[in-house]
Amino acid sequence: MTLSLLDPIALPPFSALTPQAVTLGMDEAIVRYEATVEMLISKRPATFETLWLPLERIEAAFDTFWGAVSHLNAMVNQPELRAAHAAGEARLVEVTTRVRQSPELYALLVALRDKPEFAKRSPEDRAAVEHVIRDFELSGVALAPAQRARYAAVSAELTALSTAFGDAVLDATDAWSEHVTDPGLLAGAPEAAMVGFAAAAKDKGLEGWLVTLQQPSVSAILTFVENRDLRARVYEAMGTRASDQGPHAGRFDNSARIARTLELRREIAALLGFDTPVAWSLATKMAVNAQEVLDFLRDFAGRAKPYAEREMAELSAFAARELGLDALEPWDLSFASNRLRAERYAFEEHELRAYFPVEQVITGWKALLEGLYGIRLHEREDVDLWSPHATYFDVVDEAGVVQSGLYVDLHARAGKRGGAWMAPARPRLADGSLVGKPAAYLTCNFAPKLDDKPSLLSHGDIKVLLHETGHCLHQLFTQVDRPVIAGISGVEWDAIELPSQLMEDFAWDFEVLRGMSRHVETGESLPRELFESLQAARYFQEGLGTLRQIEISLFDLLLHQGQIGDDPAAVLAQVRAEVAVFQPPAWHRFAHAFTHVFAGSYASGYYSYLWAEVLAADGFKAFAEAGLIDRATGDRFRAEVLARGASRPAADSFRAFRGRDADPQALLERKGMAA
Ligand SMILES: [Zn+2]
Structure with a gap:
C-alpha cells in the first residue's frame, strides 16, 4: 500500500x-x-x-x-x-x-x-x-485485574445486546406488511406514496400495493390515508414492534434484552464508581447532574403544557366538526393534524420549492457564510472525489489564504446512504513545518436533477443544509492543534448541536431566504406574502411536539435512574401521567423499539437535543440583537465557540461568547412559547 x-x-x-x-x-x-x-x-x-x-x-x-x-x-x-x-x-x-x-x-x-x-x-x-x-x-x-476482566465481559455483553436489540427491531419491521389489491383502501395517499407502495409490492413479486412498516410507508398511511381501520392496523403493528404485544407478539420480543441491559448498565456504572448509569453518562456531558436535567425538563414541560392542551383541544374540535371523528384515537392524530394544517395555512409545499433551485440556494448559502464569517468557498477541480456529483471547496479567508476544506455531496442517488450528516475528513495537525488543514464532509440527500428538470429544495431541505453546515464550521474553524479535542472531537454530547441548530435558525430570515431564491420559471425571488405564510405555520403544534420530546427524555433518565423501578411500561406510564396530554393505549410498547437508547449512544442522553437547543436559541439571539448578519458577532462565535472545540468546557465557551450563561427563555421564544 x-x-x-x-x-x-x-x-x-x-x-x-x-x-x-x-x-x-x-x-x-x-x-x-x-x-x-x-x-x-x-x-x-x-x-x-x-x-x-x-x-x-x-x-x-x-x-x-x-x-x-x-x-x-x-x-x-x-x-x-x-x-x-x-x-x-x-x-x-x-x-x-x-x-x-x-x-x-x-x-x-x-x-x-x-x-x-x-x-x-x-x-x-x-x-x-x-x-x-x-x-x-x-x-x-x-480497575483491579478481576474487576477489569468483569468490565470487559459486561461491555462485550452490552455490545451484543445492543446489536440484538437493533436486529430485533429491524426484523420486526420487515416481518409485517399488508397486501392491498383495491386502491380504494389507500384513498388519500399522495402519488409519490402510491409509487412507493407499488414498488414494494413488485419487490415481493406481488400485484397491486404493499403497505410496510418502513418509515415513508407508515408516515404516508398515518398522515394521509382516509381509511381509519388501515391506519389503526399500521399504528398497532408499528407501536408493538419487537414486543409481547400486537400482531407478532412474542416473536421478536426485546423485553428480556431491555431488562438485562438495564441490569448491566447499573453494574458497569458501579464498577466505574458511579451511583447510577445516569451519573456515568453525565460524566462526559455538560449537564452537571441528573437533578439539573430533570429540573430543566420539568420546568419546560410546565411551560409547554398549556400550549399542547390548547393544540389538542383545537385538533379535537376540528376533527369532530370537519372529519366526523368524535373521539380522537392515536391513529387519527397525524391525519387530523395534516388536514388542520392544510386548512389553516393555505400554501403548498411545491409552490414554495419552485423558488429554491439548488444552484441559487448555494449562491445564497455562500453569501450567508461570507457575511457571517468572512469566508469564501472556492471550488477545486483537482481533488480526488468519489462521484462526479460531489464537490470540494477550499475555504478561503479574507486575505485569500486557504484555511480548510469542505467536501459537499447534496443529492440522493442509487447506492448512496440516506439522511444528512457531517463527518470530520481531516484534523488540524501541526507537524513540524507542515500544518494539516482541517476538512469536513457535508452530506445531504436532496431530490436530484432529473433529465432537464432542476433540483428544487424545500424549506426543510434548506434547514438541513444549514444544520449540517453548522457542524462543518465547528470542524473547519478549529484553532486547536490537538486532534482529540479539535473541531467536534470530544465536545460534550449535550452541547454538540449548538452550532448546527444555531445555523438552522437563519432559514427563518426573510433576507436570507430571498438571497437563496429565484423562481425556476419567472426568476422572481421569494415574495413577502409567501414568506409570511411559511412563518405563520412555523409553530404549528409546537407544544405537542415539545411535550413528546420531554416525555421521551424524562423516560430515558428515570428508567436509568431506577428509582421508580425497572419496568419500562410502568416508568413510562408515570412520566406520561406527569407530562403528556394524550395517552396511547396500554398495549403500546414504545421502549421495545427505542433504538436511540437501547441500540445507540443516547442512553441517559436523549435530553441532549433540548439541552443544546437552549444554547443554540440564545446564541442565535446574539446575532439577532446585533442585526443578524453581523460580522463582529460571527467572529466572536467563531473565536469563542467554534475555534475552541473541546479544549475547554462547552459552558465556558458559551459564556465567553455570550458574556453570561444561556437563558432558557430563548428556547421558549424559539418555540413560539414566550408569551
Ligand atoms: Zn446535528
Missing part, C-alpha cells in the same frame, strides 16, 4: 480506495498502530514529545484513513467494499479497545500528567491529555 493512505495531512485518495486497498491499508494501519504503542510503552523518558505526540499522530492518521473508507462506503453501495468496511470496523473496535485498556500506556499517561512540567504546558495540551486519560478510565483501565 502507499503511504498516502495513512497520511493525515494529504486529502484522501478516493479513487485508490479499492476493497483490496482498504483491507491492505487496515493491515498496515493496525501493524503500525500496535508497533507504535509497543514502542511507546518501552521508551524512556516518556515526555509529551516522546509519548504523547507519536500516539496522537498515529491515531489521527488512522482516524483520517478510516473516516475516508467509512465515507466512501456510505457514498457508494458496493458489496466488496461493504464487506471490507465491516471487517475493518470490527478490527478497529478490537484494537482501540485493547489500547484503551492497556494498563502500561495508561500508567505512562498518568505519570506524564503528574509531572511538575506538565502544569507549564498550554491549556490545550493539558486538556488533550486529560481527555484521553478520562477515556482510558471510562474503559475500565484503572
Whole structure:
C-alpha cells in the first residue's frame, strides 16, 4: 500500500480506495498502530514529545484513513467494499479497545500528567491529555485485574445486546406488511406514496400495493390515508414492534434484552464508581447532574403544557366538526393534524420549492457564510472525489489564504446512504513545518436533477443544509492543534448541536431566504406574502411536539435512574401521567423499539437535543440583537465557540461568547412559547 493512505495531512485518495486497498491499508494501519504503542510503552523518558505526540499522530492518521473508507462506503453501495468496511470496523473496535485498556500506556499517561512540567504546558495540551486519560478510565483501565476482566465481559455483553436489540427491531419491521389489491383502501395517499407502495409490492413479486412498516410507508398511511381501520392496523403493528404485544407478539420480543441491559448498565456504572448509569453518562456531558436535567425538563414541560392542551383541544374540535371523528384515537392524530394544517395555512409545499433551485440556494448559502464569517468557498477541480456529483471547496479567508476544506455531496442517488450528516475528513495537525488543514464532509440527500428538470429544495431541505453546515464550521474553524479535542472531537454530547441548530435558525430570515431564491420559471425571488405564510405555520403544534420530546427524555433518565423501578411500561406510564396530554393505549410498547437508547449512544442522553437547543436559541439571539448578519458577532462565535472545540468546557465557551450563561427563555421564544 502507499503511504498516502495513512497520511493525515494529504486529502484522501478516493479513487485508490479499492476493497483490496482498504483491507491492505487496515493491515498496515493496525501493524503500525500496535508497533507504535509497543514502542511507546518501552521508551524512556516518556515526555509529551516522546509519548504523547507519536500516539496522537498515529491515531489521527488512522482516524483520517478510516473516516475516508467509512465515507466512501456510505457514498457508494458496493458489496466488496461493504464487506471490507465491516471487517475493518470490527478490527478497529478490537484494537482501540485493547489500547484503551492497556494498563502500561495508561500508567505512562498518568505519570506524564503528574509531572511538575506538565502544569507549564498550554491549556490545550493539558486538556488533550486529560481527555484521553478520562477515556482510558471510562474503559475500565484503572480497575483491579478481576474487576477489569468483569468490565470487559459486561461491555462485550452490552455490545451484543445492543446489536440484538437493533436486529430485533429491524426484523420486526420487515416481518409485517399488508397486501392491498383495491386502491380504494389507500384513498388519500399522495402519488409519490402510491409509487412507493407499488414498488414494494413488485419487490415481493406481488400485484397491486404493499403497505410496510418502513418509515415513508407508515408516515404516508398515518398522515394521509382516509381509511381509519388501515391506519389503526399500521399504528398497532408499528407501536408493538419487537414486543409481547400486537400482531407478532412474542416473536421478536426485546423485553428480556431491555431488562438485562438495564441490569448491566447499573453494574458497569458501579464498577466505574458511579451511583447510577445516569451519573456515568453525565460524566462526559455538560449537564452537571441528573437533578439539573430533570429540573430543566420539568420546568419546560410546565411551560409547554398549556400550549399542547390548547393544540389538542383545537385538533379535537376540528376533527369532530370537519372529519366526523368524535373521539380522537392515536391513529387519527397525524391525519387530523395534516388536514388542520392544510386548512389553516393555505400554501403548498411545491409552490414554495419552485423558488429554491439548488444552484441559487448555494449562491445564497455562500453569501450567508461570507457575511457571517468572512469566508469564501472556492471550488477545486483537482481533488480526488468519489462521484462526479460531489464537490470540494477550499475555504478561503479574507486575505485569500486557504484555511480548510469542505467536501459537499447534496443529492440522493442509487447506492448512496440516506439522511444528512457531517463527518470530520481531516484534523488540524501541526507537524513540524507542515500544518494539516482541517476538512469536513457535508452530506445531504436532496431530490436530484432529473433529465432537464432542476433540483428544487424545500424549506426543510434548506434547514438541513444549514444544520449540517453548522457542524462543518465547528470542524473547519478549529484553532486547536490537538486532534482529540479539535473541531467536534470530544465536545460534550449535550452541547454538540449548538452550532448546527444555531445555523438552522437563519432559514427563518426573510433576507436570507430571498438571497437563496429565484423562481425556476419567472426568476422572481421569494415574495413577502409567501414568506409570511411559511412563518405563520412555523409553530404549528409546537407544544405537542415539545411535550413528546420531554416525555421521551424524562423516560430515558428515570428508567436509568431506577428509582421508580425497572419496568419500562410502568416508568413510562408515570412520566406520561406527569407530562403528556394524550395517552396511547396500554398495549403500546414504545421502549421495545427505542433504538436511540437501547441500540445507540443516547442512553441517559436523549435530553441532549433540548439541552443544546437552549444554547443554540440564545446564541442565535446574539446575532439577532446585533442585526443578524453581523460580522463582529460571527467572529466572536467563531473565536469563542467554534475555534475552541473541546479544549475547554462547552459552558465556558458559551459564556465567553455570550458574556453570561444561556437563558432558557430563548428556547421558549424559539418555540413560539414566550408569551
Ligand atoms: Zn446535528
